[in-house]
Amino acid sequence: MKKDVLKIVLLVLILVVTDLIMIFPISEKPKDPNWEYVKNRLFDGETSLFRRTEGPILFDLHEVSKSDSLLVKEVMLDLRKLLPNKKIEFFDDFTGMTFLQMVQEGKDKPSYRIKGLTIEEIDDSRILLHFEPSYLYKNRGNQFINIGAGYSIQMYPFERIGNKIKRSFPLTTVAIGDVYTPEQKKNYLMIGMLRNLVFIQNEPSTIEQSSVFSSKEIQGLDCRILDKDIFLLQKLYSDDFFEQFKTYLNNTYTWQYATSFLNKKLATLYAILIVGSIGILEFILLFGLFQNKKFKFSFLNYFFPILLIMLFGTDLTKIYTYLTDLGINENMNLESILELYSIAFIGSLIISFPLWLLEKIWINKIKDFSFLLICKVIFTFITFNIPIGIMYIKYPPSTSNDGFLEFYLPIFILTIIIAMSRGLLLYLNHYSDSLVKEKDVELSRLKEVNAQSELKLLQSHINPHFLYNALNSIAGLAHNNPDKTEKMALSLSNLFRYSINKKGQKLSTVKEEVLMVENYLEIEKIRFGKRLNFTLLIDETIENEPIPMYILQPLVENAIKHGISEIRGEGFITLEIKKEVETLFIIVSDNGPDFPSSLVSGHGLQTVYDLLRLSYGEKAALKWENNPKKHIAISITQTI
Incomplete structure (x- = not known):
């Protein structure tokens, strides 16, 4: 009982502690707005993947006029001020040739290196600026009006492809028209170049002031380069x-959030390990709590285990979500x-009632254990899926079938595990019961053998004991009265002829x-003469009733030895045997001294007591009384 209470306390503690951790997480420190800007733009919240140009920044200009070339140089100077540790040059100056010449001369092979860089690394560092004439239009309601000729700058943006971020096609177009001032053109060109140096992965969750990195798409000429953009670029x-970003995240956010943000796969692995460990502990406690435990109302044998499975299943789901979902704390x-x-409680009723009813009406009546086990596993799986079916009917998925399968597959696997676990538990209980029954049968056989040995030993004690008394009597009479x-x-x-004929038997009549x-009394009457008188009151209808051998003689012997022999006058002994309903009574009374408080101490009566215990167990009793008449009585409620 104490062990069950301890298990229940541990299970409740697991629920309470995990819920408190999720409701009241470790407080986070104040957030730095600049680092938050970095976090919300460069990372997708699932991996530590981000993109930057690792080598030099090389600008490759095509179809560019002299004035626009000077404009690009000014932008490059400003960019060098922002990134003083970064090499920023024109592609032609760094490689000594144009990209086209490199291709024509066959120097675009993977083995070819320029200033220690492979062709792939150089191409990755290249920002292509393609200037070409175009017409610009201004949106006025539903009309687009030509506002004059200008230039469009086509640039290679980044995109995420698998576990890498690469430049992609088609090109991003930045339009610069003649209607804009040189300063506006320079600003817009700077914005375009910066966007080629940074890959924005995440759209902002709130509307922010328009800046160069405020969204994935270039907003237009109204974008401005703010301090937080410069902070992002320089960091x-x-x-x-x-390392700086990871330090900020770990110092500001909880371990759970930081791990999940930087590496969703690693956080998922941690979550599986933690949930698995807690789940194993809960399973061991629940298994120990409900193994071979039966309630008087059979429905509770289904409801309570299923309720706890649902509660702790819900708890494990919450823990897993808490460790992997960044928004769960909100x-x-x-x-x-x-x-x-509450949902778990209602679901437990929905699951346990049909399972209990079905097994009570039909399944539990199956005699073949193997078929019974299979049926219980199958119907356990079906009933655990009933709530899912109800939810599916009431709230049909608005997404594709793939979305529903993604949702249902973990539940499907979990219900299979639950059904198989129940089958394993049923099998172990059946196997355990079989072993217990075998041990009980074996123990009963050993007890029977032991009882037979003890009975034979007791019977062997009777003959020498009586023989000793009888021979003493014969010796005393031999010289005085030969007859x-x-x-x-x-x-x-x-007497001995009777013992020899009954040798090996436990029962007589x-x-x-x-x-x-x-x-025996005839022998004793020769000893005592007229001092001994005896009366036998035997019900003739029970003469053939079986009783243990040598159960009467010790009672009569005790009446003579401790009763008649202790008085000087006439002694009277009465042996009465009768049956009332299903109980056989054997009563021996005498007129000798009263019984002492502790009667069953001598060998004779102890022998009778042991015979009764070995033959009948608790179905027989021996008692003695001094009032109103001194007697000793045996009652046997069931005959053998």
Whole structure:
């Protein structure tokens, strides 16, 4: 009982502690707006993947006029001020040739290197600016009006492809018209170049002031380069950027959030390990709590285990979501947790009632254990899926079938595990019960063998004990009364003839045991003469009732030895055997001294007591009384 209470306390503690951790997480430190800007732009919240140009920044100009070339040089000077540790040059100056010449001369092979860089690394560092004439239009309502000729700058942006971020096609177009001032053109060109140096992965969750990195798409000429944009750019291109970012994240956010943000796969692995460990502990506690435990109302044998499985399944789901979902803390509170537990309670009723009813009406009546086990596993799986079917009907998925399968597949696997676990538990209980039954049968056999040995030992004790007393009597009469000696010797011979004929038997009949007692009393009457008087009151209808051998003689012997022999006058002994309903009564009374407080101490009565215990167990009793008449009585409620 104490162990069960301890298990229940541990299970409750697991629920309470995990819920408190999720409701009241470790407080986070104040957030730095600049680093938050970096976090919300450069990372997708699932991996530590980010993109920057690792080598030099090389600008490759095509179809460019002299004035626009000077404009690009001014922008490059400003860019060098922002990134003083970064080499920023024209492609032609760094390589000594144009990209086209490199291709024509066959120097675009992977093995070819320029200033220690492979062609792939050089191409990755190249920002292509393609200037060509175009017409610009201004949107006025539903009309587009030509506002004059200008130039469009086509640039290679970044995009995420698998686990890498590469430049992609088609090109991004930045339009610069003649209607804009040189300063506006320079600003817009700067914006375009900066966007080629930074890959924006995440759209802002709130509307922010328009800046160069405020969104994935270039906003237009109204974009401005703010301090937070410069902070982002300079941090991104610092040598230890990721270490700085990771330090900020770990110092500001919880371990759970930081791990999940930087590496969703690693956070998922941690979540699986943590949830798996807690789940194993919960399974061991639940298994120990409900193994071989039965309630009087059979429905509770289904409801309570399923309720706890649902509660702890909900708890494990919450823990997993808490460790992997970045937004879970915003929605996790006492009300939401109680709502989940309420759903678990209702789901337990929906699952347990049909399972209980079906197994009570049909499945539990199956005799073949293998078929019974298969049926219980199958119907356990089906009933655990009933709530999912109800939810599917009530709230049909608005997404594609792939989305529903992604949602249902973990539930499907979990219900299979639950069904198989129940099958394993049923099998282990059946195997355990079989072993217990085998041990009980074996123990019963050993007890029977032991009882037979003890009974034979007791019977062997009776004969020498009585023989000793009888021979002493014969010796005392041999010189004084030969006739009595002869009669006593013949009576003793009859007694031993009875013992020899019954050798190896445990039971005799009332009639045979009474004849043995008569022979014994005849012997004792020769000893005591007129001082000994005896009466036998035997119900003739029970003469053939089986009783243990030698159960009457010790009672009569005790009445003579401790009763008649202790008085000077006449002694009277009465042996009465009768049956009332299903109980057999054997009563021996005498007029000797009263019984002492502790009667069953001598060998004779102890022998009777042991015979009754070995033959009948608790179905027989021996008691003695001094009032109103001194007697000793045996009651046997069921005969053998």
